[in-house]
Amino acid sequence: MVCNSRLRRTLRRTSLNAIPMATDKKHEITVTTRTAYIPEQSDPESGRHVFAYTITLKNTGSVTAQLISRHWIITDGNNQVQEVRGLGVVGEQPLLKPTQSFEYTSGTALATPVGTMRGSYQMIGEDGLQFEAPIPEFTLSMPRVLH
Numbered sequence: 001m002v003c004n005s006r007l008r009r010t011l012r013r014t015s016l017n018a019i020p021m022a023t024d025k026k027h028e029i030t031v032t033t034r035t036a037y038i039p040e041q042s043d044p045e046s047g048r049h050v051f052a053y054t055i056t057l058k059n060t061g062s063v064t065a066q067l068i069s070r071h072w073i074i075t076d077g078n079n080q081v082q083e084v085r086g087l088g089v090v091g092e093q094p095l096l097k098p099t100q101s102f103e104y105t106s107g108t109a110l111a112t113p114v115g116t117m118r119g120s121y122q123m124i125g126e127d128g129l130q131f132e133a134p135i136p137e138f139t140l141s142m143p144r145v146l147h
Contacts, residue, residue, distance in 0.1 A: 028059075059100050
């Protein structure tokens with residue numbers, strides 16, 4: 001009985017120390033998107049389709065974080081890929097305290113009426129840790145092209 005009790009205490013201590021908490025999300029930015037086709041800037045006959053996208057970044061972690069740079073992967077309907085990297089977004093490098101949000105609108109032009117965008121933001125926490133905030137893939141589509 002003493003042996004089993006000692007073994008249980010040892011296993012309990014080992015389990016608690018060896019498994020990191022999966023709910024620890026100190027460095028977490030949630031990214032949501034909205035898109036719009038801009039017909040007045042588009043010229044479908046010459047292969048120019050302009051889209052606006054609005055991005056909302058929300059600090060859902062527990063550490064203040066600053067957006068440093070971005071990396072976009074833009075793919076048109078012909079699978080032509082364009083990568084864009086740069087500092088900040090729309091000329092800013094927003095600092096987000098926990099629960100704070102930042103929203104901006106930008107745009108891109110595609111040669112096809114449908115495409116996708118995805119990527120990541122490179123962030124730095126106030127504790128000095130650098131991390132990436134993924135931008136989930138979203139679709140850019142001229143109205144009435146996709147069902």
